[in-house]
Amino acid sequence: MPTPHLETVKMDELDCWRIRHNGAEVLVAQQGAHVFSYQPADAKPVIWPNDKAVFKQGKGIRTGVPVCWPWFGVFERNPQSVKAMRQSDQPAGAHGFARTAIWTLVGVQDNRVELALIAPAGGFPGWPHQVDLNMSLLLDEQLHIRLTSHNRGTDTVTISQALHSYFAVSDVRNVQVEGLDGLDYIDTADGWATKKQSGLLHFTAETDRIYLDTPAQLNIVDKDWQRRIQLTSEGSKSTVIWNPWTERAKAFDDMADDGWQGMLCIETANVLDDAVVLAPGASHTMGVSIANLPV
Ligand SMILES: O=P(O)(O)OC[C@H]1O[C@@H](O)[C@H](O)[C@@H](O)[C@@H]1O
Structure with missing residues (x-):
């Protein structure tokens, strides 16, 4: 049963929950186990507040932490072992x-909520595997998100996945990402x-990159807002x-034309x-802990 820390809320067509702990607040939609807001106590939002995001059944929410699973991005671009599962x-x-x-x-x-996506008998439509998902959300001084895939079936299953987090930034042109120097992407x-990162990552154009062999800790350094969003991952390399950026943002009906400036x-x-x-x-288990720290 819900404790006083959890309350149900409706966002247009979607049932959602609000989790509160020591002045911090997280909102999560039942559809997609999708965290779409993280507001630490007395701080700016950590998740990009996209006022054009839509909360409709069957449509992804363009902010927060979409769960990409059991493949990532454009299906055809996935490894053959992932494509063979479908x-x-x-x-x-x-x-x-x-x-x-x-x-x-x-x-x-208390401050932990667990959601599950249980594979039906015979697996999911078009993806016939007995892999269950569990999402754990723990809110303390940070937000800890853990996504566990459990293969209950008798065949070996290969997945690609992501916690596709949209962070709020003062202006993407003025922030830097620490932790990528020297990595291939x-x-x-x-x-x-294939290219190699040299130094801090900063943004001057459309950016869509897959970094390889990434360390457990990355930081978004946002001097204008005097903060660092520290990301500590597990089970992810x-x-x-x-x-x-400008042109692709205009093509999205759920993002303002200048919305790209405030997100990363x-x-x-x-x-x-x-x-x-x-x-x-x-x-x-793949997870990320998100901390809002001073620069
Ligand atoms: O519009 P979607 O399906 O939510 O995807 C958004 C973006 O997601 C990113 O993860 C991909 O790297 C981009 O190529 C993609 O455009």
């Missing part, structure tokens, strides 16, 4: 089906060319960094060679 003649939606599935609330304990906005996606991921292989009975 059995369907229908077009495959970008980022998989978990982000628009209806999850179940399975536990509430795939520049998907430049024909999937790849990170997607995305900002649509840093996506804790298991993609490309970092895809997860789940033997029968095996589990894998």
